[in-house]
Amino acid sequence: MTTVPIPRVPSQSQQDPRLKEIDALTLKAWLDQGRVKLIDVREPSEYAEERIPGAINMPLSTFDPTQVPVSTPEQPMVLQCRMGSRSIRASCQLLDKGWPEVINLKGGIEAWKAAQLPVTRSQNAPISLMRQVQIAAGSLVLLGTLLGTFVHPGWLFLSGFVGAGLVFAGITNTCGMALLLARMPWNRGQSL
16 A cells, blocks of 8 residues: 655745744743844734733734834844734735745744743733634524524524534634624723
8 A cells, every 4th residue: 555645735934935933932032032022913802811921912903014113133023823823924914015034933822831931811801702702603593593493483594694604714714703703892902
């Protein structure tokens, strides 16, 4: 029996040599030495919940490359998110605006925590956006089912609509409900 190698899809960092990645321990050393600026591109509610000490929040949903502090060879800019994909998207926006090089934290804050490095947590932070989506979607499905059973069968379409939205979110990695919830007042602009 022969095995056929599975072709690897190159990541963005492999496609563009101007996009560099560093690991959590290297970032920690640079932060301790004051050699780096760290931008967290997660949403404000995620940032409020937990963050790498010293990180500046510039959410990807409102990311403006012209507002990012200038990176210098003496003090480069590092971008991070939860797992690394949103910070790569923000990095690509900077590269498109002419930045000569952008550094991304490989694996995001999850890699930082896996290395058992410290995070700052806020006691009054809202619950995570994912939990908010789960509560809202579950409530709408339950409501649609109950109303469809006891009031009118047409309400079952509410449950079907939410289910279709969740399937779409899973396929496209874009959750409309999460985008909507991220704009709610309790998830925006918290003073930390």
